[in-house]
Amino acid sequence: MRAARLSRRTVSLGTLATGLVQPWARPSWGAPDAIDAEIARRHDEALARLQTWIRSPTIAAENRGVADGAKLLSELLTSAGFDTVKQVPTDGVPGVFATLDAKAKRTVGLYFMYDVKQANPAEWASPPFEARVVDLPELGKAVMGRGAVNQKGPQSAFLAALHAIRGAGKKLPVNLVLVAEGEEEIGSPHFHQVLAVDEVKAALAKTDGVFMPFASQNKDGSVIINLGAKGVVECELIASAEKWGRGATNDVHSSNRARLDSPAFHLVQALATLIDAKGDPAIDGWLEKVKPLSSTELAMIADAAKRTDEAQAKKGLGVTTWARDSDWKTALADLAARPTVNIEGLVGGYTGPGGMTVLPNRATAKLDFRLVPDMTARDAEAKLRAHLAKRGFSDLEVRVSGAYDPTTTSASSRLITAQVATYKKAGLTPVMNPRLGGSWPGYLFTGAPLSLAAGHFGLGHGQRAHAPDEYFLIDSTNPNVKGFDAAVRSYVDYLFALA
Amino acid sequence: MRAARLSRRTVSLGTLATGLVQPWARPSWGAPDAIDAEIARRHDEALARLQTWIRSPTIAAENRGVADGAKLLSELLTSAGFDTVKQVPTDGVPGVFATLDAKAKRTVGLYFMYDVKQANPAEWASPPFEARVVDLPELGKAVMGRGAVNQKGPQSAFLAALHAIRGAGKKLPVNLVLVAEGEEEIGSPHFHQVLAVDEVKAALAKTDGVFMPFASQNKDGSVIINLGAKGVVECELIASAEKWGRGATNDVHSSNRARLDSPAFHLVQALATLIDAKGDPAIDGWLEKVKPLSSTELAMIADAAKRTDEAQAKKGLGVTTWARDSDWKTALADLAARPTVNIEGLVGGYTGPGGMTVLPNRATAKLDFRLVPDMTARDAEAKLRAHLAKRGFSDLEVRVSGAYDPTTTSASSRLITAQVATYKKAGLTPVMNPRLGGSWPGYLFTGAPLSLAAGHFGLGHGQRAHAPDEYFLIDSTNPNVKGFDAAVRSYVDYLFALA
Numbered sequence: 001m002r003a004a005r006l007s008r009r010t011v012s013l014g015t016l017a018t019g020l021v022q023p024w025a026r027p028s029w030g031a032p033d034a035i036d037a038e039i040a041r042r043h044d045e046a047l048a049r050l051q052t053w054i055r056s057p058t059i060a061a062e063n064r065g066v067a068d069g070a071k072l073l074s075e076l077l078t079s080a081g082f083d084t085v086k087q088v089p090t091d092g093v094p095g096v097f098a099t100l101d102a103k104a105k106r107t108v109g110l111y112f113m114y115d116v117k118q119a120n121p122a123e124w125a126s127p128p129f130e131a132r133v134v135d136l137p138e139l140g141k142a143v144m145g146r147g148a149v150n151q152k153g154p155q156s157a158f159l160a161a162l163h164a165i166r167g168a169g170k171k172l173p174v175n176l177v178l179v180a181e182g183e184e185e186i187g188s189p190h191f192h193q194v195l196a197v198d199e200v201k202a203a204l205a206k207t208d209g210v211f212m213p214f215a216s217q218n219k220d221g222s223v224i225i226n227l228g229a230k231g232v233v234e235c236e237l238i239a240s241a242e243k244w245g246r247g248a249t250n251d252v253h254s255s256n257r258a259r260l261d262s263p264a265f266h267l268v269q270a271l272a273t274l275i276d277a278k279g280d281p282a283i284d285g286w287l288e289k290v291k292p293l294s295s296t297e298l299a300m301i302a303d304a305a306k307r308t309d310e311a312q313a314k315k316g317l318g319v320t321t322w323a324r325d326s327d328w329k330t331a332l333a334d335l336a337a338r339p340t341v342n343i344e345g346l347v348g349g350y351t352g353p354g355g356m357t358v359l360p361n362r363a364t365a366k367l368d369f370r371l372v373p374d375m376t377a378r379d380a381e382a383k384l385r386a387h388l389a390k391r392g393f394s395d396l397e398v399r400v401s402g403a404y405d406p407t408t409t410s411a412s413s414r415l416i417t418a419q420v421a422t423y424k425k426a427g428l429t430p431v432m433n434p435r436l437g438g439s440w441p442g443y444l445f446t447g448a449p450l451s452l453a454a455g456h457f458g459l460g461h462g463q464r465a466h467a468p469d470e471y472f473l474i475d476s477t478n479p480n481v482k483g484f485d486a487a488v489r490s491y492v493d494y495l496f497a498l499a
Numbered sequence: 500m501r502a503a504r505l506s507r508r509t510v511s512l513g514t515l516a517t518g519l520v521q522p523w524a525r526p527s528w529g530a531p532d533a534i535d536a537e538i539a540r541r542h543d544e545a546l547a548r549l550q551t552w553i554r555s556p557t558i559a560a561e562n563r564g565v566a567d568g569a570k571l572l573s574e575l576l577t578s579a580g581f582d583t584v585k586q587v588p589t590d591g592v593p594g595v596f597a598t599l600d601a602k603a604k605r606t607v608g609l610y611f612m613y614d615v616k617q618a619n620p621a622e623w624a625s626p627p628f629e630a631r632v633v634d635l636p637e638l639g640k641a642v643m644g645r646g647a648v649n650q651k652g653p654q655s656a657f658l659a660a661l662h663a664i665r666g667a668g669k670k671l672p673v674n675l676v677l678v679a680e681g682e683e684e685i686g687s688p689h690f691h692q693v694l695a696v697d698e699v700k701a702a703l704a705k706t707d708g709v710f711m712p713f714a715s716q717n718k719d720g721s722v723i724i725n726l727g728a729k730g731v732v733e734c735e736l737i738a739s740a741e742k743w744g745r746g747a748t749n750d751v752h753s754s755n756r757a758r759l760d761s762p763a764f765h766l767v768q769a770l771a772t773l774i775d776a777k778g779d780p781a782i783d784g785w786l787e788k789v790k791p792l793s794s795t796e797l798a799m800i801a802d803a804a805k806r807t808d809e810a811q812a813k814k815g816l817g818v819t820t821w822a823r824d825s826d827w828k829t830a831l832a833d834l835a836a837r838p839t840v841n842i843e844g845l846v847g848g849y850t851g852p853g854g855m856t857v858l859p860n861r862a863t864a865k866l867d868f869r870l871v872p873d874m875t876a877r878d879a880e881a882k883l884r885a886h887l888a889k890r891g892f893s894d895l896e897v898r899v900s901g902a903y904d905p906t907t908t909s910a911s912s913r914l915i916t917a918q919v920a921t922y923k924k925a926g927l928t929p930v931m932n933p934r935l936g937g938s939w940p941g942y943l944f945t946g947a948p949l950s951l952a953a954g955h956f957g958l959g960h961g962q963r964a965h966a967p968d969e970y971f972l973i974d975s976t977n978p979n980v981k982g983f984d985a986a987v988r989s990y991v992d993y994l995f996a997l998a
Contacts (some may be wrong), residue, residue, distance in 0.1 A: 186853070235854075245819055246819075246822070248816045250816060252816050253937065254843060254867050255729070255935070255936030256936065257867075257869065259821050260822050261820075261822045265778050265840075266778075268770045317755065318740070318860070319746070320744060321745055322758050322759065323759050331758040332758075334757040335755070338757040340756040340757045341756075342756040343763035343847070344848050344854055344859070345857070346850075347850040349842065349845065349865070350843050351846040354560060355865050356844065356865070357867055359841055363845055366850075366855070368753050368856055370754060370757060436754070437754030437757055438754040438856070466855075
């Protein structure tokens with residue numbers, strides 16, 4: 001979920017109005033059964049497994065823990081009952097491919113990531129790679145550490161479900177095919193190579209779809225099902241005297257501005273062409289493949305607008321006015337369906353306190369572009385380059401660091417109908433959302449040649465992915481938000497629903 | 500010389516063609532006299548004085564060494580023979596006012612600064628506040644430290660001249676009035692308060708002009724006399740969701756760009772209006788007070804173009820093409836006479852390696868604007884604000900951190916004719932330049948009510964002002980570039996020439 005969130009809160013549609021959530025006292029939402037007992041019995045073992053995983057970080061951006069990460073995941077999968085587990089070499093960090101043949105009729109795909117985002121220990125209340133259990137107000141006991149919610153916590157809960165089913169002497173209701181990567185946080189640059197392996201492709205092709213374990217429950221108890229995600233192109237746009245052939249290749253005294261061109265202004269002039277006066281995309285041909293929301297999708301948005309709290313969403317974001325002075329329904333529709341041109345960061349020349357009379361030789365804008373069907377990342381990048389070239393900015397470097405196509409999965413797919421059924425069994429009526437405003441590499445499953453359903457699923461609660469003090473709730477004291485054992489149970493129920 | 504240089508090299512007109520320089524073997528360029536002997540005898544004492552000064556830094560931006568700096572300068576002035584030395588309180592760092600009544604016919608003004616720019620020791624080859632003597636290739640022994648050339652080295656050489664004249668039993672040929680400040684590096688925000696004191700104003704009014712000791716000799720031996728300097732407005736332009744009332748006041752996940760306005764793009768759109776397609780100022784009314792170069796000034800530029808080396812200037816700056824594809828003469832004229840709009844730095848949102856999917860709530864451009872006669876800093880700031888307001892950018896904060904009007908001194912003033920004579924005596928034919936491309940607070944002397952001549956003078960060589968490894972040459976091994984004792988002698992000769 002690299003591009004999908006800075007913190008969970010900021011990506012959610014808003015906050016659900018109250019009255020939708022029913023608390024439950026046990027992992028299961030019916031009478032307790034043997035699997036519940038096994039989940040409870042194995043609670044400490046599962047928690048220890050998650051802590052061990054967090055304490056062994058893989059950080060692709062730092063080339064840290066790469067070999068250890070693939071090895072540890074392989075061991076976790078073998079221990080959970082997968083009968084074949086293979087590392088899949090790529091041009092980068094290795095992938096992992098695993099299967100579990102339960103002699104079941106149906107097969108379900110899983111997508112895991114074993115890498116995590118960087119963490120600066122100085123910013124954390126609890127050391128990011130110690131996975132301590134901490135008390136959180138209004139929530140209860142949680143594991144705090146990098147990867148706790150993104151994605152080791154939910155994935156550990158899923159593995160705990162396999163342990164519990166087996167431990168209770170039950171037969172797994174579906175076969176499993178699992179693919180994992182260790183480069184999700186740097187934009188999955190080689191994951192397509194894992195999926196291109198014949199054996200992997202053939203195994204995935206037999207599945208009813210692919211899901212990623214996910215901490216879907218918000219602090220107010222609400223759950224949202226996203227039927228897809230926007231695509232993204234993330235890049236740096238760099239103006240430099242060196243490539244431009246104008247200005248000074250050293251940082252020189254700003255008095256020279258009188259006789260020298262400015263790469264920083266060259267960048268500003270290029271950036272200004274990317275949007276119109278209102279701030280909307282103005283790149284040549286950018287919107288020509290954009291598909292408007294269908295009447296069904298519009299109905300979902302209308303329902304979400306009624307069931308979610310605009311005022312609380314605005315408060316959470318620190319917002320008084322939506323772009324284009326839109327109403328709440330339009331703001332939700334925009335989040336799902338409007339392509340974006342965003343400046344993530346600007347950096348060039350002197351960036352310290354006060355001023356420094358320098359004429360910088362280069363300046364960089366960090367950009368991201370969110371894409372909707374039927375845009376593609378490749379076409380978007382080509383359009384960006386053509387747009388710049390046409391306006392005299394062909395010297396600007398476009399360094400793409402991550403690119404995902406949009407991904408869409410039908411609400412009527414087995415993957416999704418089973419999600420709705422499982423949440424409803426738990427007393428939750430999920431809000432259906434046509435498309436997540438963020439991005440994940442689901443398009444590799446939903447696109448050709450696999451053309452599978454793909455999405456996220458799971459109870460469980462955590463926040464602060466990519467931020468300090470990331471956590472995953474273990475033992476809840478909040479009646480609206482359930483802890484680890486209930487998350488485990490949600491995976492058990494989902495697998496049975498999928499069968 | 501806060502706004503005047505990043506490094507000396509970058510502000511010079513270029514590099515003089517060879518053949519202009521005559522080496523000399525002694526501080527004096529005639530037969531050695533008693534003053535030469537005294538300069539040589541006091542060489543180590545003067546060096547030690549400079550080292551002591553560098554080891555006691557005053558850094559206004561950090562409020563460091565403020566009281567010590569004024570005290571130390573006062574002691575240095577008293578020791579050099581000034582008979583009244585007073586600290587002048589301001590709303591910021593105190594100024595210093597000193598007079599030396601030599602019972603001479605004429606009185607000369609001096610401008611000193613006792614503060615220095617910040618220094619990051621990690622970037623230095625020799626600790627910036629230890630003032631070690633180091634060996635520099637092709638130059639010889641130099642003092643390395645913050646303030647070595649900007650401005651403690653040249654000022655120490657001037658004080659050494661006073662010691663030498665007195666030590667040799669000679670009478671000082673002129674009376675002196677000295678004004679100093681400890682906030683030059685933050686844009687002289689309170690120096691006008693020093694000059695507004697009746698006693699100071701009256702004393703300065705009696706002078707033939709004011710000069711600042713300055714290391715005027717380039718590495719090739721050339722010397723340039725600047726007959727003025729551009730003015731400057733230095734400011735931050737800040738776009739924020741808070742002031743704009745649009746976008747998110749937190750940094751939020753970039754997916755929200757679909758429904759939220761972008762302060763960073765708001766800034767980009769504002770910046771793009773400040774220049775035209777060629778990068779030249781496009782602020783409303785910006786050029787209406789610009790006075791073109793006179794025929795005399797144009798002749799100076801033509802002479803400078805002939806006598807300086809374009810290829811070497813381009814090489815030093817890392818430049819292949821001047822702005823507007825100008826020739827060398829036009830490039831020199833632009834440096835002297837063209838107003839500028841410059842981006843010193845851009846900073847906003849995520850500025851680390853790679854990307855981060857964030858929608859920043861604020862972005863800042865650090866700008867400087869160079870002004871030429873008859874523009875004024877106050878009028879320029881007003882025009883900038885009006886220009887922004889007219890285009891819907893009145894929410895952007897304009898935080899001015901420094902502002903100087905342009906300053907001009909006549910080539911026929913006694914201050915300048917004495918400079919030419921002194922340099923010529925040393926075998927140097929100075930290049931006359933109508934106006935320095937950088938800026939200094941000389942307008943406080945040349946403007947009303949004082950309306951004095953003002954400029955810089957001094958042999959001596961040093962570089963890397965504001966940069967790491969700043970140095971001032973002490974014992975030269977380069978026949979073209981003279982060391983400390985010759986710089987001292989140049990001040991002796993200048994004072995006699997002024998008399």
